[in-house]
Amino acid sequence: MTIIQCLHTAILVSNLEKAEQFYGSILGLEKVERNLKYPGVWYQIGDYQIHLMVHPGFNFTLSNPEKWGRNPHFSLGTNNLSDIIARLQSGGYPVQMSQSGRAACFTKDFDGNVIEISQI
Template sequence: MTMIQCLHTAIVVSDLEKAEQFYGNILGLKKVDRPLKYPGVWYQVGDYQIHLMVHPGFNCTLSNQEKWGRNPHFSLGTDNLSDIIARLQSHGHPVQMSQSGRAACFTRDFDGNVIEISQF
């Protein structure tokens, strides 16, 4: 048996409207059809999907406040890191640069979920 592909990551959010603003409008992810009845949204990123699932009252807490990359997170690639940083900051989202020396940053959605964004 061999695992051949990573298919999706499920992210828990408390407010679907705010989450759609972050993932769809600010990050610019492409929304795709979702054949399920309970609340949520799916986004396509290349061959991979991000699935948002709603749980009212959810709030992600960080175990490592100083280095966001040392908390549970998923990573996206961009062709223009400086533009996405400016976009995140203009919408009031915090940005923490990677301390590894790579062209990468970390941000948090409205519920505190950590997202790494790396320059390709």
């Protein structure tokens, strides 16, 4: 047996409208039309998907608030990190640059889920 592919990541969110604003409008992810039996949205990134699932009252708590990369997170790649940073900041989303020296930043969605974005 060999695991050959990562298919999706499920993310809990408390407010679907605010989550769609962040993942769809700010990050520009492509929404996948699905007939879901629960409130949520799916986004396609190449062969990979992000599944947003509504959980009322959900709020992620950082175990390491000083270094966001040392918390549970998932990572996305971009060909224009400075553009993503500008869009995040203009939308009022926090940005913390990677302390490793890589061209990467960390941000948080409305519910505090941490997302790493790296220049590729």
